[in-house]
Amino acid sequence: MRLLYLDWPHLPLRLALGRDPAPEEVVVLGGRAWDAGHVLDRSPAAGTLGVRRGQPLGTAHSLAPEATFLPLDVAALADPFEAALDALNTLAPAVEGEVDPTHPAFGRVYIGIEGLARLWGDEATLLGRALALVAPLLPGSPRTGIGNTRFGAGVAARIGATPIPAGGRQEEAAFLAPLPLALLPADQAIQQRLGVLGLRTMGQLAALDHSAVVARFGAAGAELHDLVRGMDRRQLRPRRPPERLAADVELEPPAAELEPLRFVLHHVCGTLCEQLAARGAGASRALLTLTLDLPRGVSGSRTLAYRQVLPEPSAAAELLERLLLARLEAAPPSAPIERLRLELDGTAPEAGQQLTLFSRQAAHAARLEWQVASLAIRFGDDRILRAVTGDTEAHIAERRFRWRTAVEP
Amino acid sequence: MERSHEPLQHALATLQTRWGSAAIRLGDGRPPGSAAAADQGAPAVHGALALAVLPDSHPAAPRPVPAAGVISTGFPALDAILGPMGLPAEASVAVRGGPSSGKTTLALRCAAEAQASGDIVAWLDLARAFDPVEAVARGVDLRWLLVIRPATVHEGLSLAGSLLTGRCVGLLVVDLPARLQVPLDQQLRRLAAHARRVGARLVLLEPASLARSLGAALTSSTGLRLELERRAWLRLGRDVVGQRTAVAVAKNRYGPPGRSVEVDIHYLAEGERSLATHRLASADSGTVAALVPPVMLTPPVAPPVPAVSEQQDPPVPARRSTPRLVVV
């Protein structure tokens, strides 16, 4: 196995800021200081003040009261990283990465590069291509490492080493041998006990008898011993790129009014939703892209994109059409349309009519969600609100609840 | 032991002869001498509170049962004079009253009753004065409540109209602000007609400070007009804990007009507000929320001590430490 590893440390924060945080900047990502959530990421400066991932935001605020608290927008973080994974998939079929920003592995990519030399050139060239692909999509440059195991590639990236020579466990073990044990993914107790035994480098640990290590450290020790001997058994788990359904329609002649567009949209929504329904799937996001027929000499963007997040995974053509039309009516195109593309992604199992809440209102709930979503397009997200619990012990009335927009899931 | 009860039994018998057999109740609500008292052991409540008269808005009025499609106003005495024992489906109501007349309480109770009958409620908060915690305490379920806070009054009315079109919302409350920059007669009339068409109830809260011309427009477009006027404050010691409000039925398309009734409104004490918040929290976590808040007595006010500014407190470092609440 030959692996290229890319790691963007603090990717959620980098994405939220659109850049690397400056060294002295105290920034916490996860929500506003009075929100009920947890810290998702923090700048190094906030880390030195004791702010940690997973801490309640209130604790983080008491540790770093001067910090800037950034709200959390999961989709805004996940989308660019997913786009980067898609881009890397054009380079290699086996790409592993976690797109959920709240997952610890978010921001790390393993790419299987065995046998790709004929296609793209040597490893250095391949690395250059990979970096060029993701550079416009993600802020900052990643740490990179090339190795024969996941552990080896990860360590190479952390210490900024040149690629580990291709081969098997001998090459891997030889590369790891002089490196300190602190690079091992072991908890503090095990690290201390290794220190007490006088072990400093991975080579020293690798030289021990396997049964002796198991006897002293149990199963956890056995795994560490395998790692330092170049025997990381964890396989690459390539992601399955999300299924996307798309339909393109050329409009001849270009449509200058909404009416013909409505007709085409009706047809396209119907076709795509039929395909979804046949698989028992539903779309959770829709992207409508219109290509404008701009007269010669007129500058400006030729494409218009309308993104619509659906209240629940759905294959209901009529509802989808209505939401997209509402978007179109809210921001009508400024020139005739010569091409329409509708893309549905995030094909999840359809939610259907789940009556999870035992009350009569639940029968209307799904329809209400759709209606609120379409009103939010017309009037703005922040007009229709729901109240949720705030700090129940607060003595100040406004802290006992907070408003959230009714379109938030 | 039996002997020691005799003077008490005698006193109870005298009181019952004079005031009627229902005048005295044991702590668990049973009349004295009922058979269950001996079988079931001591009642659960002891002490002075057990016999204290709890504040109850309408001790005399039995709760009427509204007909199908009719929701109660939350005030049984008011239901009783409205004709159909409440607000019929598609009813539109204008509620006019000054500040502290009780119109918000009335609207919230209607909202809670509508939700209890299966409706989703929308609250057009033009006055920007909606308090969710108080709403929960009055029995409103926040899961089925949408609050509309528009940028302008016009936007709010057209948003509310569009929301009604979907036929998901069963009751729309419009809380008009104390002052209006632009005339709204036409738009309100259209909204009322629209609500009637889609079969939604409409409650319009009309501050007394608004122009009479608007009031006239509302009267002509709504089926029921209630005029609220505060008659007295209810006090506990020095503190005001509630109010007595006269509700006059100025117009009634669903029953006899011209009647009026007095209802008592009890405000929430601080403790109840936090109780409501806890219920809010438990509703979020999926446990069943009680619809009727328990009645609590407001603690009497301590004699005033004018030494407020001399209080010095050490700074409290952590967020979760209890804030100091000083009653003076």
Next chain:
Amino acid sequence: MTRLLGQHPAIEVEVDDRGWPVGLRWPGVREPVEACHHWRIEEAWWHRPLVRDYFKVVGPRLLALVYRDGTDGSWHLERLYD
């Protein structure tokens, strides 16, 4: 029920020699009031101290909850009972 006023509008308050409100003033209107309940809230909340002297005041036309901000001495209207 009370109406919770979003931004707690600042109001002018006349006080007696104890510092208790005896009148509320808006442009062109004066409402004589009597304080019927009083409590204080103090918090060093996130190092931003918060001190409020709350007064429940009753007048001929209204019952309201006002407070004096202990940090700058300004008066605010928080709730109207209705």
